[in-house]
Amino acid sequence: MTMNSQGRPSTPAGADSAVPETVTGNRGLQIEEALIFEQDSPGMSGVDLPAVPATPLRLGAVKPRGRVGLPGLSEPQVVRHYTRLSQKNYSIDTGLYPLGSCTMKHNPRLNEKMARLPGFGDVHPLQPVSTVQGALELMDALAHWLKTLTGMPAVTLAPAAGAHGEMAGMMAIRAALEHRGEAGRTRVLVPESAHGTNPATAAALGFSVDPIPAGPDGRVDLAAMEAKLGPDVAGIMLTNPNTCGLFERDIRAIADAIHGAGGYFYCDGANFNAIVGRVKPADLGIDAMHINLHKTFSTPHGGGGPGSGPVVFSEALAPFVPVPYVVHDANGFRLVEGAQVENGGQGTEVGRMKAFHGQMGMFVRALSYILSHGADGLWQAAGDAVLNANYVMARLQDTLSASFEGPCMHECLFDDRFLKGTGVTTLDIAKALIDEGFHPMTMYFPLVVHGALLIEPTETESKAGLDQFILALKSLAERAKEGDVAYFQGAPRLTPRRRLDETAAARKPVLRWTPASEPALAAE
Amino acid sequence: MRYLPLTEADRHAMLAAIGASSVDELFRDVPPAARRSGPVEGLPGFAGELEVERQLAAMAAKNIAAGSVPSFVGCGAYRHHIPATVDYMVQRGEFLTAYTPYQPEISQGTLQVLFEFQTQVSLLTGMDVANASMYDGATACAEAVMMANRLTRRKKAILSGGLHPHYRDVTTTDAHFIGFEAVALPPAPKGGEDLVALVDADTACIVVQNPDVFGQVRDYTTLAQQCQAKGALLIVVVTEAVSLGLLTPPGEMGADIVAAEGQSLGNALNFGGPYVGLFAVKEKYVRQMPGRLCGQTVDADGRRGFVLTLSTREQHIRREKATSNICTNAGLCALAFSIHLSLLGEEGFTRLARINHAKAVQLADRLSGVKGVSVVNDSFFNEFTVTLPRAAAEVVEELAKRRILAGVPASRLFAGQLEDHLILAATETTTESDMDALTKALSEVL
């Protein structure tokens, strides 16, 4: 036999369990990583390029530039840099990511594979349309699904993100009012619970924003809304399900009232994932609604984008879509790229909102998700999303303070009454939850309750995953009630970084690396 | 359904805990008339991976991939080689499936990437500071104009005829709806615009593009000085980021704001999106800059870390008083841009730019030898314009039938105008045989 003659232990000794200080500052798999600019090997490159062909420069009066100032690294150094950085991120692949109103659901890798097919990924937007028939067919297929799922007659795929979609929708309303000769309608009603983009969009387009208070049930106060109607009202921007996670029961009455007053109904479809395939927005009286493909249809959030925000339109607003859009005739698919060309300058389209034809890469991913689910899978997904949220609400309502009575839709809202007198805040609970291995819920939004905690589990979570999350939140709530303030204020302790000084960052903004900033950092 | 982890037993147990008899009951607040009784009719049911792949691959097969044929198409999107590492790294789940870094303790990866990205964009453009990216170059251009309006408290923008028409149109759409004036000059392939003469007391900015949409490169140093002397700002648009590896950057020319498209680095053509807008300004303007910003700070233990900062400019705080309604950046595309640039480094990036330029010079010289073809530009980076003896759109269509993507007919961008103008780009991916194929086919059809 061969002997273990090196004296190598094979069971842990298990004495001191305190986290040690290390020489490197690394902690096992948590490896400290310098800025890429601090790893410069001058002259090094991670890309091998051929020699520059010997042709004279043809730059006219423009001089070739001097040094750019980029660092040089080899390929393995670059791979390590980004691998280490990636390991400092929480992600939906890591675990439960219950950010209310943000919809962090599983991002299937099939979507990524499909978007990288050369026939989609390696196609130039200005190739002759005869060479991109399949790309236009895909846009048409996605448009068909979005129209059928919502029951709405028209859709634009142009907007680059949800907020951009809001812009398209509100531009269509402005254009329709101008077309009617009623440009004097300049007031837009926006509930207090709205996402900040709603008032920002309305204001950017020159509308005045008139807030509508929420009723005691967390929904729009219908009487208060009706009292604000008048001949200067352009429309209402309403999120449904709303940001309290509730369905606006009076939505038909709201739609009828706004239409009766001559205005339009913009629905913020950020929460469409709760109702996709189960509710028909066309039957709610909506005139325009954006759909965030990264929320409802699983395209990746990517650390903050890219998004994609198609907008569906009613008959009344359909003529006021932005360019470009796809049309289908006997000769195949075609792109309408300019209103002037198509309609001799008489077009009602609102114009162009972005270069080229929309976020094609996101269209492919969304369609891949949609085709995978099919109509029955989407029905089930929305049902599971709502079931998961109601389950969390039911299990936590005795421990936390639910803001409104259920059932909720895809997310459940709590406020900080359960923390009253403890000295612990919503922020503290969120930070302590990080040490328990969860991404926190959305905090301090919506603004209609104090110290909001908005939890959206999505259909991606298993029951076991939810039970563990519920256990963690319950135990933290109990710990807070026991008065262990110091524990909370010091949290998180187990993360690559602990709480960061946002005041210092904002008072003296350091927004880029400079060679001069290096010595000070090295002295740390 | 492979994406849904709940079992039927789970669903029953959960409904019991809630005290509901069915999932449908949870939708009881929805007006019955709008509630569907079951999955939408007339749409297919769920499908396995293999089936979805077949359906989508069939659509993809109907397109000609630019990389499969000689391609000279540019005009705001460029086919460059993307190192394998880029696409591998952006697909790491921790980058791909993270949200906006609102919890900095568990988002330092994304935040440090953004800080490095901001630094890279500042260096490339020669500007003081850059934001964490915008939707694309065209929306960045429109945002730059609106920022100039805020800074100067004036309301008119003068758009050069060399500006990409999509950038022009996005800006004029905003001008109409947001309420400012955008004076767009007619296309000027040969230049000769007197932009400064148009600046009056109400003019907030001049917008020029370098290289312009016809490929021409210009030194805007004098224009910057003259424009600023009249109290207006100079916005420089760049649609080909690789050009910044060779040309004097806009910052050195005196630009106040740079709005650029970053697709050329790390991002595939994707039939037009998603791309990544670059936005850089002089330091003194930072608080009027739209979009997300990442800043350096320290954590509770005094270690360097990064956070989103100056967020009071943004919509989620300022609501109707925000600098912009934008609520996202192009995170993943910015990451791809950043990784590609990190791989290239100083040596690789500047060499890549020089190769691009040399290829374009070679192509221009080749085309000059084709009967009937005349090169319009006297100076350019990797793209230039030629005139043909026939309508360029027809020629492009004929060459597409021969599986050559010959460039962009100017009439596609400027409807009804410049019908004999063809805009062609060459990059490091352009080969000798690509150029042979193009010159041969052109001489045959002209």
Added chain:
Amino acid sequence: MTVKYTKDHEWVRVEGDVATVGISDYAQSQLGDVVFVELPEVGRELTQGKEAAVVESVKAASEVFAPASGTVTEVNADLEGEPAKVNTGAEGDGWFFRMTLANPAELDGLMDEAAYKDFVEGLH
């Protein structure tokens, strides 16, 4: 010399023809760490009750309203580099701007120190 307060927590101190304006110590305590102050340009005409400046903390931006109508004559340039002065000396060296008064009688409608103190206590 008189110091008067508004219901929106601005203070105004009149010395001769010049009035100095800032935000109250109570206001700064509610805002938390001030990170930036956007001041009006010298020469700007202000109207009582309309926006004159913006004070930003990390998570909020708040308008500061003109306590009276008049013309801005001077701004506190120190706040640009040291916005923290608003926290440490809200009613002292953390002042925002100085202005002339178009209509000194407007100040009659404002609270004196004692009345403001009562007003703030009433907020809790």
